[in-house]
Amino acid sequence: MTVLIPHVALYILLTPLLLLVAGCSTAPKLQGDTIEEAFFTPEQILGGGVTEIEDEEISDPFEGFNRTMYRFNYYFDKYVFLPAVIGYMKITPDAAQDGIHNFFRNIQDITTLFNSILQLNPEKTLNTTTRLLVNTTIGLLGFIDIANDVPRKDEDFGQTLGYWGVGSGPYLVLPVLGPSSVRDGIGQGVDWYVGYDQPKQRLTNMEAWQETTLDIVRAIDLRAHVRFLYYETNSPFEYEMVRMLWTTKRKLDIKR
Amino acid sequence: MIRSLGLLLIVCSWVAAAWAATESYGYPFDDPFVATVVGTPEADRARFDVDVPTKRDSLTIFKDRKVPDFLFYEAKLRYSYALQKKAAPLVFLIAGTGGSYTGGHISAQAKAFYAAGFHVVSLSSPTVPNFIVAASKTSVTGHAVHDAEDLYHVMELIQTKLLKKTEITDYFVTGYSLGGFNAAFVSLVDEQRKVFNFRRVLLINPPVSLYNSMSLLDRMLENIPGGVDNFDAYYNGIVSSFGKVYVRAKRLDLSDDFLYQVYSALHPENEQLAALIGLTFRFSSAHMVFASDLMTDYGYVKPKNLHFTRNTDPGVYRDVVFRLGFTDYFHDYFYPYYKNLDPEIDRHQIVEAMSLTRIEDYLRNADNIYVMHNRNDLILEPGEIDFFPRVFGKRAKIYPTGGHLGNMEYKENVEYMVNVFKSAVTGREL
Numbered sequence: 001m002t003v004l005i006p007h008v009a010l011y012i013l014l015t016p017l018l019l020l021v022a023g024c025s026t027a028p029k030l031q032g033d034t035i036e037e038a039f040f041t042p043e044q045i046l047g048g049g050v051t052e053i054e055d056e057e058i059s060d061p062f063e064g065f066n067r068t069m070y071r072f073n074y075y076f077d078k079y080v081f082l083p084a085v086i087g088y089m090k091i092t093p094d095a096a097q098d099g100i101h102n103f104f105r106n107i108q109d110i111t112t113l114f115n116s117i118l119q120l121n122p123e124k125t126l127n128t129t130t131r132l133l134v135n136t137t138i139g140l141l142g143f144i145d146i147a148n149d150v151p152r153k154d155e156d157f158g159q160t161l162g163y164w165g166v167g168s169g170p171y172l173v174l175p176v177l178g179p180s181s182v183r184d185g186i187g188q189g190v191d192w193y194v195g196y197d198q199p200k201q202r203l204t205n206m207e208a209w210q211e212t213t214l215d216i217v218r219a220i221d222l223r224a225h226v227r228f229l230y231y232e233t234n235s236p237f238e239y240e241m242v243r244m245l246w247t248t249k250r251k252l253d254i255k256r
Numbered sequence: 257m258i259r260s261l262g263l264l265l266i267v268c269s270w271v272a273a274a275w276a277a278t279e280s281y282g283y284p285f286d287d288p289f290v291a292t293v294v295g296t297p298e299a300d301r302a303r304f305d306v307d308v309p310t311k312r313d314s315l316t317i318f319k320d321r322k323v324p325d326f327l328f329y330e331a332k333l334r335y336s337y338a339l340q341k342k343a344a345p346l347v348f349l350i351a352g353t354g355g356s357y358t359g360g361h362i363s364a365q366a367k368a369f370y371a372a373g374f375h376v377v378s379l380s381s382p383t384v385p386n387f388i389v390a391a392s393k394t395s396v397t398g399h400a401v402h403d404a405e406d407l408y409h410v411m412e413l414i415q416t417k418l419l420k421k422t423e424i425t426d427y428f429v430t431g432y433s434l435g436g437f438n439a440a441f442v443s444l445v446d447e448q449r450k451v452f453n454f455r456r457v458l459l460i461n462p463p464v465s466l467y468n469s470m471s472l473l474d475r476m477l478e479n480i481p482g483g484v485d486n487f488d489a490y491y492n493g494i495v496s497s498f499g500k501v502y503v504r505a506k507r508l509d510l511s512d513d514f515l516y517q518v519y520s521a522l523h524p525e526n527e528q529l530a531a532l533i534g535l536t537f538r539f540s541s542a543h544m545v546f547a548s549d550l551m552t553d554y555g556y557v558k559p560k561n562l563h564f565t566r567n568t569d570p571g572v573y574r575d576v577v578f579r580l581g582f583t584d585y586f587h588d589y590f591y592p593y594y595k596n597l598d599p600e601i602d603r604h605q606i607v608e609a610m611s612l613t614r615i616e617d618y619l620r621n622a623d624n625i626y627v628m629h630n631r632n633d634l635i636l637e638p639g640e641i642d643f644f645p646r647v648f649g650k651r652a653k654i655y656p657t658g659g660h661l662g663n664m665e666y667k668e669n670v671e672y673m674v675n676v677f678k679s680a681v682t683g684r685e686l
Binding site: 025026027028029030031032035036037038039040041042045046063064067068071074230231232234235236237240 | 326327329330334354355356358380384385386539543546547550554555556557558559560561562563564565566567568569570572573574575576579580584588589
């Protein structure tokens with residue numbers, strides 16, 4: 001992830017350029033001068049003044065880039081991520097997997113903590129502080145989730161921005177990380193820096209290869225706990241479906 | 257002493273079994289709409305304490321197939337299987353309309369059969385885009401005979417692959433809803449081809465006449481508050497509800513659990529349930545029609561001279577397919593398409609041909625074909641349920657309630673389902 005996240009930030013900056021480079025038009029290609037009539041035409045079925053019904057409140061000006069990235073993620077998932085996850089699951093005992101997952105969730109709590117503070121939410125701040133203190137000490141650096149009775153809810157900088165009224169901005173599919181938005185993409189960068197990279201640099205004294213190993217295991221653990229497979233929804237409209245679901249989910253997350 | 261104790265135990269269990277048999281059916285929902293939407297509550301489901309070693313795989317079915325750019329990821333047919341460690345009989349499972357090999361019902365079936373000692377292979381319905389693109393010869397799906405031949409072909413290819421990994425002692429096939437209908441016609445193909453010689457075939461909640469059932473399902477959308485003209489508002493409402501449900505859901509599944517999750521979250525009024533059922537089937541038909549239209553370039557909703565690239569936003573064409581039903585597909589695409597291939601057929605004939613009544617004599621005499629159905633299944637016209645006891649006799653098990661597939665995961669149903677196949681292996685009575 002050390003390698004990945006700065007790239008993500010870079011991508012966000014370079015998005016307009018990438019759009020040009022990728023040349024990803026979302027219009028169908030017309031052969032000839034005029035569109036032939038299909039048996040059922042949009043005018044006939046949807047009535048006059050045809051407009052798109054769905055997703056009207058979802059802004060997706062980078063759709064061409066996003067669709068390309070969505071496809072890239074599918075291939076990355078299929079040929080890199082999933083084989084790595086499967087291999088990891090094979091060689092790691094279940095108990096160790098759980099411990100490792102707890103360990104990274106404990107680190108994630110750092111992100112939740114600073115965002116709970118930024119959202120001026122005393123309850124979440126208190127809960128997260130308790131979890132962090134107990135799990136890091138008695139829970140042996142988080143490997144055991146001793147404080148699992150204390151309610152846990154991920155907070156991130158995107159949600160914090162949303163909490164303070166910042167709109168999501170256009171929908172954005174990030175390489176490897178998947179669905180996001182301009183706001184949340186920036187948030188992901190901030191969270192990575194404040195909640196992961198800085199603590200790692202300041203609190204530990206690791207060699208480069210150790211850091212890389214940690215980052216890779218973290219990425220694998222993350223993927224192993226997302227129950228989603230690209231293009232397995234049975235829908236030719238999966239891109240739109242995921243976009244709608246993701247956008248709705250983020251709106252609800254901010255409210256929670 | 258020990259002997260007589262044993263005897264006593266056996267007598268006791270007989271008495272208990274007899275008592276249980278006379279007890280009324282315990283599935284909790286009498287209302288067919290609630291049953292269809294809610295299914296079986298967790299507590300009443302069959303439980304199996306096994307880890308199913310499910311493997312996903314994919315196959316190229318036709319070497320020279322041209323796959324539309326927009327559906328590039330559907331080039332190979334995906335399926336899953338789980339093998340026992342030793343030689344065992346194999347069950348092919350066929351999913352219902354719009355259902356894939358990963359769906360809720362089919363996974364529950366796979367688990368039950370695997371726990372009972374069968375190898376299992378899970379197949380998507382011929383109506384899902386993956387099958388239409390990768391495995392359907394015409395790509396115009398919903399044809400009783402063609403779909404059965406396509407399925408049979410797929411099953412043969414999978415068999416060849418699996419025989420390299422394990423030993424298979426016997427073959428079985430089952431399907432639910434349209435998958436049950438498919439299974440009957442697959443069995444008929446096997447009658448001639450004799451590759452599998454299915455020991456037993458089980459049809460679960462199949463339609464009698466495809467056309468009747470499709471029409472019923474299309475009409476369910478008329479229950480939308482304010483009528484079909486309000487489709488957009490209703491759809492948007494459901495879509496955002498779906499999103500809310502998804503936030504709490506563990507996985508993304510459009511066919512089976514979708515309804516249950518939406519219901520649990522919203523507790524809609526009873527009359528809205530019909531619209532909901534109609535809507536899930538509308539999802540299935542929209543996906544099917546769109547994939548098929550892209551494959552054949554028939555010009556049903558997508559203009560023939562518009563080429564959809566891998567990046568194309570389907571835009572208004574997506575909205576159009578969501579407004580069209582199975583019956584539109586049948587009259588304005590399916591029928592003309594097959595009429596073009598065989599000018600002899602007429603509309604009435606093809607409606608008749610897409611039904612179990614068409615193969616009634618075969619079904620009556622095939623003593624290896626069994627049926628499980630519900631008296632209040634919503635996909636049957638009034639009176640159609642009587643077809644099953646009349647034709648299958650004792651091989652038809654009709655439950656008083658359950659709606660469409662609502663009781664499929666109910667423990668008593670699962671036990672019966674497994675026993676239909678198991679009894680053929682053990683030689684015990686069903």
